Amino acid sequence: MQSRFIGRVGVAVATIAMGAAASLAAAPSALAAPASAPTQTLAAKNTCPTWTVTGNGVNFRTGAGTKYRAIGQLYRGDSGTKISSSGSWIKIKLDHRSKTGLKKGTTGWVTKSYLEQCVYMQLD
Known part of the structure; x- marks a missing residue:
């Protein structure tokens, strides 16, 4: 058997x-593609709403610019959801309590040079 x-x-x-x-x-x-077929590269737009702070002691401001008052400071790893943008500034709403004690849900502006947008990954 x-x-x-x-x-x-x-x-x-x-x-x-x-x-x-x-x-x-x-x-x-x-x-195999015909030799005459052009190669086309498609760039996907990053639509992830989460932005993470990459610097230390970054000012979290009331408006989009250095002339606005700082609410507090953010440190590497603090993150928030994008609300809006203006030029090189991003308005975020904190996802959790910041390392300096700012409450979850606090909104403010940070320049893009100190932020990094998350990237979605497709795992097959």
């Missing part, structure tokens, strides 16, 4: 292997 099962498994494995070999042999010709 066991030897018949092993024999059937062997036949199934051999059948799958032959089918895979045939598919691989045909793949290069099926995937």
Whole structure:
């Protein structure tokens, strides 16, 4: 009984292997693009709403610019959700209590040079 099962498994494995070999042999010709076809690169827009602070002692301001009053400071790892933007400034709402004690949900402005936008990753 066991030897018949092993024999059937062997036949199934051999059948799958032959089918895979045939598919691989045909793949290069099926995937080859004509030499005249232009190569097009598509750039995806990053739509992740979370921005993380990359500097230390970054001013968190009431408006988009250095002329506005600082509410407090943010440190590397503090993060928030983007509310809006104005030029090189991003208005964020803190996702959690900041390292300096600013409450979760506090909104303010930070220059983009001290922020990094998260990037979605597709794991297949």
